Amino acid sequence: PSGSVYNVGGGEEASILEAIAALERISGRRLDVRHVDRARGDVARTKADVSRIAAELGWRPATRLEEGLTAMWSWASATVARA
Structure with missing residues (x-):
């Protein structure tokens, strides 16, 4: 909606x-x-609740955390190497 x-x-x-x-x-x-020491408002763990977008739009995550971090590391390494 x-x-x-x-x-x-x-x-x-x-x-x-x-x-x-x-x-x-x-x-x-x-x-x-x-x-x-943890600052006020800091979180120890994080997780996006994707249940609503899955139910309403049929969306599902396509990339797991480690895959995303790997892609980001590769991109950042290549970007720094070109600089």
Whole structure:
């Protein structure tokens, strides 16, 4: 319907540390992760609830988190190499 708002995301839950671990695997690098106290409003885990867009529009995520991070790493690496 006109004016509807939808969450669009991968639909899978991941913690920040899980995303960092995936980036380390993808990049082959160890990241310098520094743990600090969580700020008000910070989230420990994230997951887009895509149930509404799936029900109303039949939309489903096409890219899993690690696939998306891999594609982003490849793009960023190529972009930096050209700079």
